[in-house]
Amino acid sequence: MARLTINGKAVNVDVDPNTPLLWVIREQVGLTGTKYGCGVAQCGACTVHMNGEALRSCAMPVSAAEGKKITTIEGLANKGLLTKVQKAWIEHDVPQCGYCQSGMIMAVSALLKEKPKPTDADIDAAITNICRCGTFQQVREAIHAAAKA
Amino acid sequence: MKIATPKITRRQFIINSAAVGGGLALGLRLPYGGPTVVRAADGSPEIGAWVVIRPDETVVVRIARSEMGQGSLTGLAQMVAEELECDWKRVTTEYPTPATNVARKRVWGDYGTGGSRGIRTSENYVRKGGAAARMMLVQAAADQWKVPVSECSAANGVVTHGPSKKKLSYGKLAEAAAKLDVPKDIPLKDPKDWKIIGKPLKRLDTADKVTGKQMYSADMKLPGMLSAAIKGAPVFGAKVVSFDQSKISAMKGVKKVMVVRNTAVAVVADTWWQAKTALDALPIVWEEGPNNKVSSESIAKMLDEGLSAEQAFVHNQNGDSKAALASAAKKIEAVYTYPYQNHACMEPMNATALYTADRCQVWTGTQNGEAALAATAEASGLPVDKCDVHKMLLGGGFGRKGMSDYVTQAVVIAKEMPGTPVKLLWSREEDMAQGRYHPVMHAKLTAGLDNAGNISGMHIRLSGQSILAAVRPEALDKGKDPFAFQGFWPTGEHSLEYTIPNLLIDHAMRNTHVPPGFWRGVNINQNAIFLECFIDELAQAAGQDPLAFRRKMMDKHPKSLAVLNAVAEKGGWGKPLAAGRHLGLAHFRSFGSYVAACAEISVKDGNKVKIHKIVAATDTGYAVNPAQIERQISGSFVYGLSAVFDQECTVKDGKIEQTNFHDYNSMRIAQMPKVESIVMPSGGFWGGVGEPTICVAAPAVLNAFARATGKRIRSFPLKNHGITLV
Numbered sequence: 001m002a003r004l005t006i007n008g009k010a011v012n013v014d015v016d017p018n019t020p021l022l023w024v025i026r027e028q029v030g031l032t033g034t035k036y037g038c039g040v041a042q043c044g045a046c047t048v049h050m051n052g053e054a055l056r057s058c059a060m061p062v063s064a065a066e067g068k069k070i071t072t073i074e075g076l077a078n079k080g081l082l083t084k085v086q087k088a089w090i091e092h093d094v095p096q097c098g099y100c101q102s103g104m105i106m107a108v109s110a111l112l113k114e115k116p117k118p119t120d121a122d123i124d125a126a127i128t129n130i131c132r133c134g135t136f137q138q139v140r141e142a143i144h145a146a147a148k149a
Numbered sequence: 150m151k152i153a154t155p156k157i158t159r160r161q162f163i164i165n166s167a168a169v170g171g172g173l174a175l176g177l178r179l180p181y182g183g184p185t186v187v188r189a190a191d192g193s194p195e196i197g198a199w200v201v202i203r204p205d206e207t208v209v210v211r212i213a214r215s216e217m218g219q220g221s222l223t224g225l226a227q228m229v230a231e232e233l234e235c236d237w238k239r240v241t242t243e244y245p246t247p248a249t250n251v252a253r254k255r256v257w258g259d260y261g262t263g264g265s266r267g268i269r270t271s272e273n274y275v276r277k278g279g280a281a282a283r284m285m286l287v288q289a290a291a292d293q294w295k296v297p298v299s300e301c302s303a304a305n306g307v308v309t310h311g312p313s314k315k316k317l318s319y320g321k322l323a324e325a326a327a328k329l330d331v332p333k334d335i336p337l338k339d340p341k342d343w344k345i346i347g348k349p350l351k352r353l354d355t356a357d358k359v360t361g362k363q364m365y366s367a368d369m370k371l372p373g374m375l376s377a378a379i380k381g382a383p384v385f386g387a388k389v390v391s392f393d394q395s396k397i398s399a400m401k402g403v404k405k406v407m408v409v410r411n412t413a414v415a416v417v418a419d420t421w422w423q424a425k426t427a428l429d430a431l432p433i434v435w436e437e438g439p440n441n442k443v444s445s446e447s448i449a450k451m452l453d454e455g456l457s458a459e460q461a462f463v464h465n466q467n468g469d470s471k472a473a474l475a476s477a478a479k480k481i482e483a484v485y486t487y488p489y490q491n492h493a494c495m496e497p498m499n500a501t502a503l504y505t506a507d508r509c510q511v512w513t514g515t516q517n518g519e520a521a522l523a524a525t526a527e528a529s530g531l532p533v534d535k536c537d538v539h540k541m542l543l544g545g546g547f548g549r550k551g552m553s554d555y556v557t558q559a560v561v562i563a564k565e566m567p568g569t570p571v572k573l574l575w576s577r578e579e580d581m582a583q584g585r586y587h588p589v590m591h592a593k594l595t596a597g598l599d600n601a602g603n604i605s606g607m608h609i610r611l612s613g614q615s616i617l618a619a620v621r622p623e624a625l626d627k628g629k630d631p632f633a634f635q636g637f638w639p640t641g642e643h644s645l646e647y648t649i650p651n652l653l654i655d656h657a658m659r660n661t662h663v664p665p666g667f668w669r670g671v672n673i674n675q676n677a678i679f680l681e682c683f684i685d686e687l688a689q690a691a692g693q694d695p696l697a698f699r700r701k702m703m704d705k706h707p708k709s710l711a712v713l714n715a716v717a718e719k720g721g722w723g724k725p726l727a728a729g730r731h732l733g734l735a736h737f738r739s740f741g742s743y744v745a746a747c748a749e750i751s752v753k754d755g756n757k758v759k760i761h762k763i764v765a766a767t768d769t770g771y772a773v774n775p776a777q778i779e780r781q782i783s784g785s786f787v788y789g790l791s792a793v794f795d796q797e798c799t800v801k802d803g804k805i806e807q808t809n810f811h812d813y814n815s816m817r818i819a820q821m822p823k824v825e826s827i828v829m830p831s832g833g834f835w836g837g838v839g840e841p842t843i844c845v846a847a848p849a850v851l852n853a854f855a856r857a858t859g860k861r862i863r864s865f866p867l868k869n870h871g872i873t874l875v
Binding site for chain 2: 018038040043045054088090097098100127128130131137
């Protein structure tokens with residue numbers, strides 16, 4: 001039994017403690033906005049926040065998440081009110097297929113918390129998510145727009 | 150308009166609706182409305198097959214082609230809305246299922262979404278669908294007012310009677326309009342009157358993608374659903390001999406272990422993680438056959454032999470290239486090679502299937518709904534009218550999801566467990582091992598230059614794999630694969646955009662056991678590198694400027710010349726550059742569109758390439774949504790540059806060696822150049838968008854690299870030469 005706090009709610013799941021957090025979020029908790037892309041912390045599609053920091057959940061056992069505050073893409077908006085990152089994503093028409101964008105938005109949200117006005121170099125260093133559609137140009141524009149909002 | 154309705158139980162109907170957010174079970178004859186009205190699942194009437202109008206004025210546009218990020222869904226809706234004269238803010242979309250299309254005699258046309266065809270090959274009937282609905286709505290208003298239809302006009306979802314100024318909204322007219330016959334003679338607007346087509350509108354499908362709400366088929370949930378993981382034969386063509394189920398049968402959640410079509414083993418469990426964990430622990434014995442001796446080296450040897458083989462398929466020929474090359478003042482020859490590459494869609498292959506004795510349903514992301522339906526029928530053993538495929542948004546497709554192998558697998562598995570929905574999801578490792586790979590190709594290019602530095606003759610010999618021979622052999626032209634020659638055709642949508650005398654372009658087909666497949670752009674990726682890099686080599690040998698050298702051969706190719714000139718001018722060709730900066734050019738034609746790029750790079754330590762900027766131009770004829778075209782340009786560059794710098798699938802002992810993104814890398818934001826797009830539609834034709842531009846970034850960068858370093862790279866990816874993109 002693992003006790004988790006996900007998007008502010010306490011959740012108890014009966015699962016092998018080695019199960020990656022990603023799969024507990026998707027299969028036991030039923031929140032599917034967090035995506036599987038590689039399973040080896042390469043692509044970032046599974047990015048969530050753990051105690052406010054970006055984390056690739058596919059390579060982290062659920063046991064390591066006990067007692068930590070986990071936020072997923074579904075928990076980003078507050079009572080339906082989108083964050084400035086989500087709004088910038090809509091305003092700049094960022095997503096193409098959209099599959100990587102949950103992770104991208106979570107990574108960017110963590111970056112902006114740490115560096116509210118990131119430079120291009122800050123973005124290059126912090127945002128290493130893979131997007132096969134190639135939305136990077138719009139991602140960069142939207143990050144700067146969100147920083148100004 | 151009577152429609153054949155597939156038999157559907159109430160439970161299945163609820164599952165359909167719940168799974169896709171409601172309203173998608175099309176063509177159900179619900180017990181209200183007039184005798185000729187066809188209704189959507191929520192009871193709203195169809196005004197012709199393409200448009201449903203709800204009482205609240207929402208306009209539902211039917212979309213047959215698949216959305217996988219390329220934006221066709223929005224572009225197609227724009228075309229219907231343009232002719233419908235509705236309020237764009239009230240437009241929403243839905244996919245009619247492939248089985249509904251079959252039952253309704255393919256009223257929505259082709260479902261295939263590949264070859265950059267989504268918009269360009271459906272624009273006419275889609276626009277007519279919108280126009281027909283508008284005509285029916287206007288007619289309905291005229292009938293109600295008892296006035297001539299010629300006195301009525303439609304705009305923004307409202308019909309107005311000119312003389313009396315009476316108005317009726319589409320929502321109020323829909324029921325009456327739906328009872329009218331669909332007109333036969335449907336005039337379309339003159340493009341100069343377009344108000345919605347040609348506008349840089351935002352996509353219709355963004356909101357749910359930023360909140361996690363958007364459902365992909367990998368996110369599918371059904372009551373009682375189990376999950377499956379699968380491992381296909383690592384050596385292509387190998388068979389399953391045995392597996393030791395006792396090693397995993399006690400593992401938590403495991404429900405079933407089975408052979409799938411003799412070529413794969415699947416584990417079904419309560420959750421996917423349990424299924425994958427058990428599958429990883431399952432010993433499997435394969436009968437590998439002779440293919441286990443094939444390697445990248447043995448394939449390269451076979452292709453190199455093809456470069457000088459007697460027999461080859463000729464696709465473009467004029468004059469006498471052999472004689473011209475023999476008598477040339479100067480002869481230049483170069484051999485280029487291009488590797489296998491995987492699609493690596495972010496969402497791995499997956500499908501959910503529910504099989505019962507008399508029905509089989511599939512939920513999946515597919516680029517070819519009707520092929521997925523055919524695969525469902527074949528694998529379930531049920532007739533097509535007992536099957537259906539519920540299309541879901543694709544987490545990337547790039548050609549891979551035009552194949553239905555994963556649909557077949559899901560149905561085969563579900564058939565073993567009647568009444569239980571099973572979601573099959575591939576691991577990334579499975580996706581890397583079981584691709585339908587960008588084919589491997591070598592090329593020998595030989596050209597003669599005369600004393601004035603003009604090309605006097607040229608021979609391009611391709612040697613490598615044919616996609617059609619593997620996936621659509623019936624489409625071969627007396628054994629020849631025309632798609633191997635994309636960008637080299639004498640005429641047509643993939644035409645060569647130079648006038649070259651004494652030309653011969655031929656292909657020695659060399660197929661291997663590695664399954665090839667369509668890929669973004671497919672053969673234009675290597676063909677543009679082969680030709681456009683070689684043209685720069687020839688310009689250098691002739692001591693001429695690469696732009697001027699190209700222009701000499703483009704008098705008869707004004708559209709290509711226009712895009713080339715546009716990028717040269719905006720890219721600063723011939724003007725002073727910042728210290729250490731170098732430019733490279735490329736242009737190509739494919740899928741009907743004319744594209745060009747000018748790359749500006751610098752190179753550090755001889756091998757660290759920074760692409761500062763790429764100016765790109767495309768002439769797509771008509772440009773339905775320039776904002777989305779710009780996104781396709783910069784996005785295609787990410788796909789194309791990832792491929793040329795970092796991506797190669799190598800073969801060892803008959804298997805693909807790469808397993809995940811750590812050894813099959815993809816570009817990150819830090820490596821992204823600034824892309825300045827010039828969308829310059831010249832009108833009069835419909836060219837493709839998603840693919841054509843992919844092929845010009847790589848040769849433009851390679852030409853700039855050669856100018857920067859003096860080194861001409863002819864085999865790919867560049868990582869094999871120690872060259873990295875920074």
